[in-house]
Amino acid sequence: MKIKNIIYLVFAASLGVTVSSCEDFLDRPAEDNYNESNFYQNDEQCVQGVNYLYNSPWYDFQRGFIKVGEVLSGNYYMGSSPYLDFTVNGTDADLINMSYSLWAVNGHANTVYNRLKTAKASQTVINQCMGECLVWKAMAYFYLVRTFGAVPIIHDNTAELAGGSYNTKFKVQAADVYEYIIMTLEKAIELLPAKGDLGRIDQYSAKGLMAKVYLTKSGIGQAGTRNQEDLDKAALYAKDVIEHSGRSLMPNYSDVFRLVNNKNVECLISWHWYPTRDPWTAQNTLQSDLAMVGFDEFGDTWGGYGGPSVDLQDAFGVNVLESPSNRTNTDTRRKATMMMAGDVYEYFWQDKGGFDYLKFIYDKDNYGAGGPGELQSPTGVNEVKHLYGNANDHVLGLGISAANMVSGLSTHILRLSDVYLIYAEAVIGNNTSTTDASAIDAFYTVRHRAVPSATRPTSITWEQVWKERRLELACEGDRWYDFVRLSYYNPTRAISELKSQRRDVYYGLNDLYKSYYETKSYVIDPDNQRYNPDAKAPNVTESSFTLPFPTEDVVFNPNLMKDPIHVDVRSEFSY
Template sequence: MSASLWSVNAYCNGIIENIDMKTGPEVSETTKLTVKGEALVWKAMTYFYLVRVFGEVPIVHNNSAEIASGTYNDKYKATIPNVYDYIVMTLEQAIEWLPEENAPGRIDRYSAYGLLSKVYLTRSGYGMDGSRDQSDLDQAAAYALKVIEESGRELVPVFSDVFRLENNQSSESLLAWHWRGDRDPWTQQNSLQSDLALTGFSEFGDTWGGYAGPSVDLQDAFGENALSLERRNRDTRRKATMMMYGDVYDYFWADKGGFDWADYVLNVQGEIQTPTGANQVKHLVGNNNDHVLGLGYGMANMATGLSTHLLRLSDVYLIYAEAVLGNQSSTSNAKALEMVNRVRARAFGKPYEEFLETTDFLSVLTFDDIWKERRLELATEGDRWYDYVRLHYYNPSRAINELKAQRRSTYNGLMAFYESGTLDPEVTYYNEDTPAPNVTDSHFKLPFPDTDLTMNKHLLEDAVEVDISQFSY
């Protein structure tokens, strides 16, 4: 994790330096600024990950200059506020350089606005005790609103369609990793399906994720229960996130009439691999035919072309609502309500105007409402842990207590239940004897790897204040 993030930072710095030194073909000034702006967004995202994973980290503004000066291994860590200031400065410059519109799938100014809103929302709680900095919350709301009102972007109407190959570059996706379903060269491809899908899910013999699965706690959050043969499915995000008994997917194995989870595990595999009664859906593409239908070409062993969305429009909607709520216990702000309810309307499969008249419409928002909505909307997209990191900034006891209370254990006897259709609590039951996770304050950031510590002893020392004004682009 550390090596990859520092490599991205160095790569972004190198792109900017090379363009400034004019070491490439002659292109327009607009193109140069666009590419530099894209590099700055990735650099900001890199530091956003670094500060949330490791906490205090060094600021490496120009790799070439530091290598030339011989000081590269003598860097001191900057404070967390310094790092956030650096991220903000980087994104502000990116906004100045980036166009409002870019080629489909590429970063534009609204990608930077959206990321900046998320950075401000996260920073708002750092060093606070039970509340958040109002000026940061106001900035988070303001930048999110620019995306909402000025970008022209809209939610993909059907939630599950966000994660289909044909929507790799949808207007909902503000920032994503885009892949090519090929192994030559290695690393251009998305290989998540191999780690997440049931054995035999593709014809390449490259899937081994069936023995894991979304947690029972996440099923609880969706109001779902693996100890039932009936799926409630009112929130369409559940089926688009985890596959369970009774679920059939027309977009997987389309050439075979769809993928039926129960039929597959009972009659093809002859076992239920997952100990939680659910398997992964997001990040899967299906078989080779599904890949051809989605992108026009086939995939390869451990290689798909499915994009990995890192910042979506629905996330920005929820950021706006949470920033507007801020330190209040509740809000009836019309725009905040609209944003959350637009996310919910799609989840319940209804047009927004029709959803207004249902009992599922929220007329008052609390933090718990938005907190849960973020979990259901972004489940298994790699965001939830970072929500806990930012919650821990200002409300550590809640973050720790929630994690300790999660139902992370497994079921016994699911195969017998699904084969017979009759639940015998003596045979099929949830294991209650799993101890709660030992979560403490120290678990909300990782230590630097030994390789980094060997190269730079100052990483073991306290962070120092860094004057961010010394840096510019």
């Protein structure tokens, strides 16, 4: 962490972020209306003071969220991206922005937390807001340790500046970082209300995250097995959320990702964006990176040349070399994740009667804002999640317009379905399968929503849960971190699966799709329509599961290149 960044974080967190909002949840103070001496004077101001932690500091993580979570994991194809072939280095702009964003979250959360200690408000609201700060801090560290491995612990930014230790910090062993995250979440659970307002972090949000942390931590320092105590804790926290939070899965999977459901009972922790350029960090810009040219009216979409990978299509049991008329679509998550030939979406372009994928591509002059005119995606499919649609869709969903690189679509980063699958995996533990009824019920709850024809199994295997996680959470920035936690205790399995993936492209799909659009005939010419026969396996090694620090950080603090130290976080730090 560079000195300019630490200073900025302390200053910015003390001032807040300027924006006005028509939605109470996103209301926050304006800089010209207050300073340190006259803010945090009542309950409303305390809530406003923490609201921006739900978006602005996370903004520069958005691209890393997809490139690390999905491209690196083999779920998403992005051309010549270094995340596709494991050649990412410390000068990569998206890696740098991701790192600084995560440290920004930590810095803002630290400073707001400390300021709330002297707030003039009810203790109930002060506790709630402090708990929210700690959950966001824990989430930032959870991403940091799973991305970079051992990292420094910045417990109090102001103290670091006063002590002058900002450029001499040592990395802390990953196991200790996990213990620090757990300690932070324990305090958050103590402070948070059992149930908060819809969309806000509450006690069960923290418990859901705690379950995921324990499941991940269980493999640290292990060889072929996982720590049973950690697995038991993961199951305990997950079960508490499942049985006592009052939350439930939304009946229709695709509804989870619609604007009108930005705040819903399934989502435990979300980034809640606001469609504004003031400040430039409060908004969601993922549609620009993921949608095809012309998907909205703002001239800000350029993501058509990427798309969900061939390997992810294989996982869903679909193949673009088979006629759409033969596609069963038994898993509703497929269409909610990737657009394929023949798909029409009623929730996109609602003012035009829905969005027709092939019509958009090939009828560029008469349909919408002007599509690409030819298939761009070399995998034959395009993204669905993280898209809001056109301007009219945004108004229908939120009552306010989107703009160029600006939307208010929430990004859900911990959902109840994840917690169900955490519970199932934790119960299986170090076994290959289980007949435990509660674990089967948890698995089946997720599976049955996606595949209504599915029958309840009498046993479930680790392999089934592993695959179910991929399908359920595909393109939600999570898959790479499943591989990271697998690598903790079984790197051979993680490497083998990554190397066996179909991460490359198809040839000749534009001719196939255009002919199908014009004639309704889907005739494959094996010499022209085929998967790249020269595709190479990625160069994955055990070191691949830890990404490099930004080069300039290492130059600024050479200690980051040294071996991590052990820290007894329980005695070293306190809240």
